[in-house]
Amino acid sequence: MIFLTRRATFSASHYYWNELWPAEKNQHVFGRCANRNGHGHNYTLEVTVAGEPDAVTGFVVDLKWLKEVMEREVLAAYDHRHLNLEVEEFAAGKLIPTTENIAISAWKRLQPSIDAAGGAHLSRVRVYETPEIFAEYRGGQ
Amino acid sequence: MSAAAKAYFGRRYQLSASHRLHTDSLSAEENREAYGKCNNPHGHGHNYVVEVLVGGDVDPETGMVVNLAVLDEAVGKHVVGRFDHRNLNLDPVFRDQVPTTENLCTVLFSLIQDALPVGRLERVRVEETENNFFECYGSRRDRG
Numbered sequence: 299m300i301f302l303t304r305r306a307t308f309s310a311s312h313y314y315w316n317e318l319w320p321a322e323k324n325q326h327v328f329g330r331c332a333n334r335n336g337h338g339h340n341y342t343l344e345v346t347v348a349g350e351p352d353a354v355t356g357f358v359v360d361l362k363w364l365k366e367v368m369e370r371e372v373l374a375a376y377d378h379r380h381l382n383l384e385v386e387e388f389a390a391g392k393l394i395p396t397t398e399n400i401a402i403s404a405w406k407r408l409q410p411s412i413d414a415a416g417g418a419h420l421s422r423v424r425v426y427e428t429p430e431i432f433a434e435y436r437g438g439q
Numbered sequence: 440m441s442a443a444a445k446a447y448f449g450r451r452y453q454l455s456a457s458h459r460l461h462t463d464s465l466s467a468e469e470n471r472e473a474y475g476k477c478n479n480p481h482g483h484g485h486n487y488v489v490e491v492l493v494g495g496d497v498d499p500e501t502g503m504v505v506n507l508a509v510l511d512e513a514v515g516k517h518v519v520g521r522f523d524h525r526n527l528n529l530d531p532v533f534r535d536q537v538p539t540t541e542n543l544c545t546v547l548f549s550l551i552q553d554a555l556p557v558g559r560l561e562r563v564r565v566e567e568t569e570n571n572f573f574e575c576y577g578s579r580r581d582r583g
Contacts, residue, residue, distance in 0.1 A: 316500055327501060329508055394502035398446045402497070430451040431507065438445065 301421055302358045303346040306368050308377035311338040315382075317391035336380055342426040343372060343404060349418030359418045371407040376400075397433035401425040405435045443496035447561060448504040450491050452514055454523040457484035458538040461528075482526065487543070488566040489518065491551055495558030505558045513554040518547055540567040548575040 313336045314328035324332045331337070345368055349358045381388045381395040387403045388395045405423045412420045424434040459482035460474035470478045477483070491514060495504045522530065527538035536542050548563040559577060566572040 314502070318500075327506065396497075396502035398448060398497045398504055399502045402444055402446060424449075432449040433504070434447045434449065435444070436447075 299348055300351055300358045301346050301348045302361070302364075302418070303344055304361060304364045304368065306343045306345075306365070306373060307340060308343065308373050309338060309340050310376050310379050310381050311336040312381040312388075312395040313337065314394050314396060315391065316394060336382065339427050341376075341400070343368065344422075344424040344426070345404075345408060345420070346422040346424075347412060347418040348421040352417070359412075359415070363415070367408060367411045371411060372404050375407070376404075397425050397427045397431060398435070401433045401435040405437060409437075443499055445494065446497050446504055447492055447494045448507075448510075448558070449493075450507065450510055450514070452489045452491070452519055453486060454489060454519050455484060455486050456522050456525050456527050457482045458527040458533075459483070460537055460539060462537050482528065485567050487540075488564075488572075489514075489547060490562075490564040490566070491560070492562040492564075493555065493558040494561040505556065509556050513556055514551060517550045517554040521550075540565050540571070540573045544573040544575045548577075552577070 313334055314331040315324050315334060316327075319327075345364065347359055347364065351358055375385055379385055381400070382391075383389065385395070387393055387406075388399070393399050393403070401423050404425060405420065408423065409420050412418065420437065422434055422436050424432055426432040458477075459479065460477040461470050462473075465473060491510070493505045493510065497504055527533055527543065530538075532546050533542070544563055544565040547565060548560065551563060552560045562574055562576050564572050564574045
C-alpha cells in the first residue's frame with residue numbers, strides 16, 4: 299500500500315459562533331475567534347489517498363487528476379470565501395467552521411469523486427489553519 | 440450540528456534549550472565515542488519544535504476536539520514554561536537519564552498526557568533540527 303499526498307492552499311475568512319449560546323459564552327469559549335466581523339487564514343489542504351500502484355502507469359492516482367478533484371470539490375467552494383456566509387455546510391450557523399470541521403467537510407466533498415474513480419481510497423485529510431495549527435480527519439466515527 | 444466524529448487536532452510549539460549528551464555509566468572516552476560533538480562539556484542548544492496531536496470526538500457544540508487556548512495553556516505551563524530557555528541536563532527529570540531527543544520526547548509525552556484537558560494524546564513529535572525528529576505514540580489505552 300502506498301500513501302500519496304497532495305497539497306493545495308486556499309484563503310478564506312470565518313468566525314466561531316454557536317447560535318444556541320448567548321454572546322458572552324461565545325466570547326468566553328472562542329475568544330478572538332468570536333469576532334463576528336470575521337478574520338482570515340491562508341489554509342493548506344493536504345489530501346492523502348492510499349492504494350497500490352497501477353501495473354501499467356506506476357501511479358496510485360494521477361496527481362493531475364487529484365489536483366483537479368481538490369480544486370473542483372473544495373477550493374472552488376472555499377477559496378476567497380467567507381466560510382460562515384458563503385459555504386453551504388457552514389452557512390446559517392449549521393456548522394462552526396473550526397479547523398476540525400473544515401477537515402471533515404473537505405473529506406465529505408472529496409470522497410465521492412475519489413470513490414467513484416475506483417482504485418485508491420481517501421485515507422486522510424489534514425487542514426492547516428496556520429503552519430502551527432492543523433486538524434485531520436481519517437473518516438469513520 | 441452533525442453527530443460527533445473522531446478527528447485530530449495538531450499544534451506545534453517551539454522551545455529553545457541547551458543540553459549535553461553524557462552518561463556517568465561510560466568513561467570519558469566512551470562518552471566522546473558515543474555522542475561525538477554532543478558530548479562537548481559546555482553543552483549546546485537547539486530550537487526544538489514539539490508537535491502535539493490530540494485525538495477525540497469533535498464536540499458538536501464547539502466544533503472542536505480540544506480548545507486551542509486550553510491546550511496552549513496546558514502545554515505552556517507544563518512544557519514550554521518548564522524547558523524553554525533552560526538547560527535540560529539541570530531539570531530533575533534528566534538527573535538519571537541522558538537528555539537525548541528520544542528521552543525528551545518520552546518525557547514530553549508523559550507530561551502532556553497528564554496535563555491534557557480533553558481528548559487522547561495520540562502522538563508527540565520532537566524536531567531537534569529541520570533534519571531530524573523523534574515521535575512517541577500513545578498506547579491503545581483509551582483516556583476519558
